[in-house]
Amino acid sequence: MIDGRDPVLRVEHLTMRFGGLVAVNDLSFTAARGDITALIGPNGAGKTTVFNCITGFYKPTEGRLTLAHGDRAVWSSLDTLTDSGDRAIHADGGSLFLLERMPDFLITHHARVARTFQNIRLFQGMTVLENLLVAQHNRLMLASGFTLFGVLGLPAYRQSEQEAIDKAAAWLERIGLLSRADDPAGELPYGAQRRLEIARAMCTDPVLLCLDEPAAGLNPRESAELNDLLLSIRDTHGTSILLIEHDMSVVMEISDHVVVLDYGTKISDGPPQAVKDDPRVVAAYLGVEDDEVEQVEAEVGL
């Protein structure tokens, strides 16, 4: 609970080793609820590895990853949960989840962490609408009585399917793809596929949305639209966002908090302006010794 804000995700001493390679080394940071937290760093710094650990695609070698829902008072139960060996605890009007103990699909289903991928992973042969319906799988599965009522064609299921379609349509309206709802996702232009992947992740009703380089390959206009979309997600849904980004304009413009990684180690952590001026960050990005930073800054015109 740094600077008194309510944390949604706490990463403590996260280490990930692949054989002899240490991809992430003793990383600790906190993402506050309702914030856009950016994870930046040069290529190969271990950003995507951190994402894969948070979303359960990798089992971390060491470390504790805690996600909280509801009242912040629940954080006082963290040690109880850790010692109990359980995956989650529900207490004090909130819930805590230990992500490193959960399989990937339960992290989305129960802890409600959604993610997008660096190389877009849409269901290309399915329509845009279907992509958003697959994202609402768990709710619809329950409504269809685990398929039983659905096969019989009971009206209760049809109603919840209509609700799911309405929700998908509302998201398509927001990302400007309503007119292409019945087209295959694979036929959309690149920028639209990026937006659709974000909308699809949002259809799982996440508490924390993890975006892996959402602005990669976008032109400046699309990039600006993306900024607006992410800000509106944060403001209207209260969803906290964790994003990996190379595009500094995106990072500086929209993030509330920036964590900088280099060679798997955290080198800076704080508000965007402070991080930008951190000599260690400049050195990591520009590849110069600390004592040369001023000279380089002058040349670049910072």
Add this chain to the structure above:
Amino acid sequence: MRADTPETARVDFVRAAKQAVFAGLLALALFLPLIGFQTVQNMRNELVLETRWELLTVMILLIMAASLLTSLVIEPWRARRAARPIKPVEAAPPSPLRRWLTSAALGFVLVFPVLAIASNGLQGSIKWIDNFGIQILIYVMLGWGLNIVVGLAGLLDLGYVAFFAVGSYSYALLAKTFGLSFWLLLPLSGILAAFWGVLLGFPVLRLRGDYLAIVTLAFGEIIRLVLINWVDFSNGYAGISGIPRPTFFGIPFTANDDGFSAVFGLEFSPVYRTIFLYYVILGLALLTAFVTVRLRRLPVGRAWEALREDEIACRSLGINTTNTKLTAFALGAMFGGFAGAFFAARQGFISPESFTFMESAMILAIVVLGGMGSQLGVAIAAIAMIGGTEIMRDLDFLRAVFGSGFDPTQYRMLLFGFAMVVVMIWKPRGLISTREPSAFLKERRAVSGTLVKEGHG
């Protein structure tokens, strides 16, 4: 642009001639030992070497002619076609034709026995209803069952016949041992097959693609070998005979006084049982189709297709891929089990011979040929493949063409394989390759097959 100048045309011709000569030489090298020489046993049981130079010459000339035809006619035609500007493919809304076609096909299969009797008489119709109607419908049902696993979930299953076998033996053994009725054992056989589907599903969940195919292939063989070798249980190679036949709601199809014919005041004929069986398998096949169509529009069906498209994305959306794969295996196996129980009841005799890998390959060929995931395509492919092989049994008119020494049945599989190769060149993604979306906002537009993934197993 096509080069039409005389020089290039002559160069093309020279090249074509060279290619033809090369093909001829290759054919000579290959056919000389295969066709040119033949060993025959003479009266004294000695092997005598004979030569067939005429046949060899004819074969090589045929190959050279085909080579010339390809390079002078087919290739320029293909080049012209490729050079034509490609029309942007407008994803057309499903035409009323397809809807109409489905209704017409449904109407036809419903009155098929009546048509068969009308055109061939009571006795003559048995062959048509049994060999064509029932046989094809069994494979349509198996194709639709496997379509769930391969076409929708994208899991390549080469041992599907194992579930067909489980269904058959479940019915045969339980009916013979406990005297239970067909209608009770039908669902039970399906459930048992589904159970084995889950049992197979668990160990292979982590496997994909080729590895999954090999393990399912092995599973199919294991079931067959167990049936052969566990003689106490399954009577081995000898199989199980005298399996109770299904009754018409308690009325048996026998010549007795309480038999079907006597009760309804008809003259006894085995055709009534055949007609009854026809409608039973038709009902089962339609049930399979109905359930599959429904499931595709349910979250579980959509999850299967999403799994085929991208498993990692599925997991990132909170879908339990383990359960999703298992339900696909179980449901596919269940329909295989239903078909198996019906098969045992129809034959009255089963043995491991009926459940060889060839059957699995046949069912898979039906699914692939029809277009993975397409119900209509699979049905058409089953009719073409099973009906085609049946029709080729009486191709006596070919004797008129090739002389009286020609036995058409020997060339059945050759023609059949050739037809498959042609279809796969002409329609590489199956007869119906477009995908019908499971939900739509404004209009249902088919998804082009080039976008749809085949799954990674």
